[in-house]
Each structure stands twice: as structure tokens, then as C-alpha cells.
Amino acid sequence: MNLKTFKIGGIHPPENKISAGNPIVAVELPKRVTIPLSQHIGAPAVPVVKKGDRVKVGTLIGRGEAFISANIHSSVSGTVFSVDTITDLAGFQSNVVTIDVEGDEWEESIITRSEVIREVKATPEEIVAAIKEAGIVGMGGACFPTHVKYMIPNGKKADTLIINGVECEPYLTADHRLMLEHAEEIMVGVDIMRRALKSERAVIGIEANKPDAIEKMTKVAATFSGIEVQPLQMKYPQGAEKQLIKAIANREVPSGKLPLDVGCVVDNVGTAMAIYEAVQKHKPLFERVVTVTGKRLEKPSNFLVRTGVSVEYLIEQCGGIPEGTGKIISGGPMMGKAVVRTDIPVVKGTSGVLLLDESESSRKPQSNCIRCGKCVSVCPMGLEPYLIEKLSEKSRWAELEEINAADCIECGSCSYTCPSALPLLDMIRLAKANVMRIRRERAKK
């Protein structure tokens, strides 16, 4: 097998894919869901329902009116309990719609038959309109509204569509299961995306630790034209957009540029699935696959979850929070966010919920930098984390801009590797924020 990968940096954290063998299970509906109106990058959706309104599964409850925004749909049928403002995890005020669940009645427009509809009738314009209507965002975690990405500016061309089936984050298995169980739907989704972008070819990148998914996807891809599967060497962070483009197309996205500048568009397999459902079945994005996992969890699982279901409810389905849990993470261990509370809802970008033991939860004591150079050798962007950390501590932002601090993709390889347990990425984030601020101020002048 010809395994490709990106050239510089990268690490090999333990995989811990505990839930890889567990099929996707649809979670029973809870009594109430809380659906945030901001589940994406950009302006929050504007609520179009009010307290007491009856909604069905798939009813529009928030409209994305700004240029960069996305529609939000109800994931359940029932009565709107409240349209309220809460303080979210990041400490910002945000709007949520709380719905009391009654039955499971879907909007009539949604095709609920399970058979795969392979024939694509929609034109590129109709496809982008359907993506926008369905409120699809990038499901790899960044949550950028997909329809915006698919409006290719004049003069640009995406000759290669790259589909991310890498799932290089340890523990997470949601994309793996999705590829195993819904390969054909994903493939139709990819076909639709390729048509919308008018790309010559689409390449699905899958890491070699998922041989079953590679086999299945390759088999299905053979029945489509212009779609190929590319097995990849295992290396974190291969699922990062720029690294994946380098691995598959051997193109480097220059500093501050977008994938489209090198003729590529990258989307996750989850997004492909959502696009298939939106275009072929008129189904908005209101559910996704979420891995709930942890070494001590009774039943690590892959769930098909409606948005708005609380993380707490999901953990209960897996046997509850085990004794000695020290940290709960939304996402994977490398780039996920540690949460304060468990009553937070699953959103479009929730790929997993990870419970870590107390022993794995706190950081190791720091010691002096021994200049081992590991951080430099693992950085997939070719940066010097040790230097950024030192300069950041001294607030020397101008020099930080010169040494490309803002190019950091925050993969965490440096902090993972550092034998002295230095808070490299924390200080790099500080540097990034300040370099960005300086750039904005300069642009204003």
C-alpha cells in the first residue's frame, strides 16, 4: 500500500481507540433539549420561534442572516419552552432555544426512507442552496459554514476536493464508524460536493490504523468516477487542513492563505454525510455521530445524537461518570476543550466526549527548558515553539510576528512532547492573539 503523509513534524500519541468496534447507536430522546443558536463560526442565527410554538424535527428555529452564519433547526418535535440567553462555556452571552420533547414527528419534506439515493439531480447552484438551507457547517470541529466555503470567488478554482477521514485525534472513532456503516452515503455526498465545486477529482484520506474503513471506502469509491481513497501513514496532526493537503496533493498553503489558494477544498466525512442527507433527503443538520469514551467508562460508545442533547445525558447512557474522573473534554485529548459543567448541549461540531482519569488530568510540574529541540522537530508548521514561548513571556510581539508565530495551528504537538512540561502552546496562543491584534490595528490605519 502506498502510504502518503506530510513532511515536517508530527507525533505519535497512543491511539486509545477504545470504541472503534462499537457500532453507531441512536440515542433515545431526552425530555428536553437545549439548542444553541450559535453552533458555528460567524454571526449567531436569529431566532424565528417563540415560547409555546410547536416545532417538528427539522423545523427552522434560527435563521443565519449574516454572510457568515448558519441556519439552526429543531432536532426534536415538541413545544418551545423558552428562547433565552445563557452564559456559555467561553463566558459569552448566547441565545439558546429550549424545547420540551413530545413524540418524534419529522417535517414532511424530509425523506425518511433508509435506502441510498445515488442519482444526483441537483445543479451546483441548487446544491449550495440546499447546503445553506440545511445549516451545514464543517463537522471536523471548526464549524465554518459550508455554503460560504462553496461559493468559489471568480478567478479561483478548486481542482481537488479533499475529504478528511483521518481522525488522527486519539480516542475518537465517530468518523471511523461513519465510514464503515455509511460508506455509500458518504460517497454520494462526496460526488455531490465534487459537482458543486466542479473539481476534477476528489480524494478521501484515511489513516492506516483503519484498514477496515480503507477497504470498505475503496470498494465503494470504485463505483463512482473521480473519487479515490488515499491511505495515509499514521501521524498526528494529519487531519489538520494544511497537513492533509500537503499529504494528499503535495501542495503547501502559504502563510495566511486558504486551501482554495492552492486549488483545494477540504471537508470532513461527517460533512459529506450531512451534505448527502441535505441534498438527497432534504434533511437539515440536526444530528451527528458522537464518540463518548474514556478508559474507565463502562460502555464507551458511538452515538447518533440530536443536537441539544446534554453531554450529561450521553454519559449516563454509557454507565455514568466513573469514580476518579478528573477531566471531561468536549472533543479529543489533543485539541478538545475541557468543560466546567456537564449540562452543556451537543452541537454540530461535537465529535466526542472524553472522560480522563484524575491521574491524567493535571499537568506535570514544569522544569527548565533543556533545549532538546523536540518542539522544533515535531512542529508541523516548521515553527520554533521554545522561542515563541520565551518571547511571548516577554511580550515581544513584533519579533513574534517575524518568526511566524501566527501560523501556529494549535495542534499541541510541542506541549505533548516537551520533556520539561513547559506550557508551550498556552504561550503561543497568547503570542498569536497579540500578533493578530497588531495586524488588525495596522490594517485599520
Place this chain on the structure above:
Amino acid sequence: MNKYTVSLSPHEKGTFTTSKIMYGVCIALAPALISALYNFGIRALAVIVVALVSCIGTEFLIQKFLLKCKVTAFDGSAAVTGLLLAFNLPSSIPLWQVVVGSLVAIGVAKMVFGGLGKNPFNPALVGRGFMLMSFPVTMTSWPDPVANGFMAWDAVTAATPLNLIKSGAVDKLPELWQLFFGNVGGSLGETSAIAIILGGIYLIYKKIITWHIPFFFLATIFVFTGILWLVNPDAYVNPLYHILSGGVMLGGFFMLTDMVTSPMCVKGQILFAVGAGIICTCIRIWGAYPEGCMFSILIMNAFVPLIDKYIKPKRFGSEVNYVG
């Protein structure tokens, strides 16, 4: 109320630690230690023990009583300095001089600059350099491993291969295989090439060092002396002799690769190693000393901040390979 830890990503941590690196280096030095005992006997053991105890002791005393800070004397880094210092000494050296050398190595070359990770020069080599200048006689008398028994305390001395080359007595040079097994005069840990290469392979296998520095250092010396040898085989010795004799094996695998005092990125490390190789050869061929390894490493140590400032890793995105 908040019973869960909240911190920024990443939440996973690799298993590499400073202590693991330092004790890894100690393990890698084990073959050279065995060869030192085999070739130089009980006297070598005494030097090693005294150097270890005084290096760790100096760091402990300074941290505990002078700086009153957290004691990290047992993290393995002082042990590495002690071992390397001992390996760079003749086994006949008076033990009190070993103590003085250790005091300089840890006290002056390391702790004065702020301890682990802050020293610009390799501490063991600063210690050795100080001893070479302070005790020139005892530092240049080399016990003969063949003439002395294992238990010999007062040793019969012999010239090192590099002394012989320097004085032009090329006909008395030992066979190459003797250099491999260390059966020649020299510092107690540097004479056996095979033992050091074994340790070096372990370091590379354990990912404590990469192959770049030792390879480019030895290759530079080999090529440089090889050219001279090809030009005039009567005046210069076989390049294999140069890379197998003296301190270049030990220096290339264990001291030039010292993380603290070598450049951060691979390109810089290659420049650093090539520079050291050139300086080492120049001193050996045209300098006053028969061996230039120590000076070449210390001189290149001084260039590390400059190298790190100007030699940058290749940034992602700098390669323009798409024309849309």
C-alpha cells in the same frame, strides 16, 4: 462546585521527561564504562566514582545551601556531567584534581549560568579544559592499558596514538583493531570506538539524539583528513585513524550532541557539527595540541546562539509548489 480540572489543550502528555533523557544518556555510556574498567582497571573506577560524587554533590550543595531552591541534583544531568568528565581524564589523574575539575564543571560552567538548560558551554568540557590548563602534566600522562594490571594504582604511562602522530612516530602506531577495542593509551572512556558507537546507537534508537551531529562531525573529519592523506600519504595518516583515535567518537556521540549546548534545528546542528569537525582537524594537524576535539566543541558551543538566530527550520508554506 467545579470538581473537574479545566485546562487548555493538549490534555495528553508524552512520556519523555528530562530525567529519562539524562538517565538514558547514562545507560548509553555503560559500554564505554565497561571498556574503561577493562582497559584501565580499578584506577578508572576510582576516577569515575569521585567525578560522579563530586558533580552531583556540588550541584546538591549549591542548590540546597547557596541558592536555597528546589534540589534537582538527582535528575541525572549532573551524573551525565560527572561521567563525561571522568571519561575525558587519564585514569592516573590524582583524585583531588578530579574534585577540582568537578567543582568547576558544575559550579562554574553550569550553576553560575542558572543551572540545567542555561549553560552556554558543555560543563564536562569546561571542567576538563580548566584541568588541562591547571594540571598540564597529570592531564597529559596516559597509562598504558597493556602494561598495567587491573589492580594497578601507580601506572606505567605510554603515548597516545595522537601523540605519536604529532611527534611523527607513525611507525609505532597501534593497529586499527586496537583503537576499536580501546587497547591504547588515552582518556579512560574515549579509547574504545566500538563501545561508544554501541552507546551512540542506543541514543539514536531511544530518540534522545538524531544521527545528524555525530555523522556530520565524523564525516567532516574523515573527509578533511582523507583529502590531506590522498595529497600526501607520507606526511598524514589514514583518515580512519583520525576518526577512531582520541576523543572524536566520544565527543561526536556524547558531547557535541549535548542538547543544552547544541543548536535547536537540524540545519543548524549540521552546520555546528561540520564547523566542529573542521576546527578539530585544524588543531590536530596544525595546532600545538595533539587533540582538538575539546576545543572544537567549546568553540562551536559559543556559536550556538548565533546559529539559532540565523538558521531557522523550514517553515510550512514557504515552498511554493502550486500555480493555479
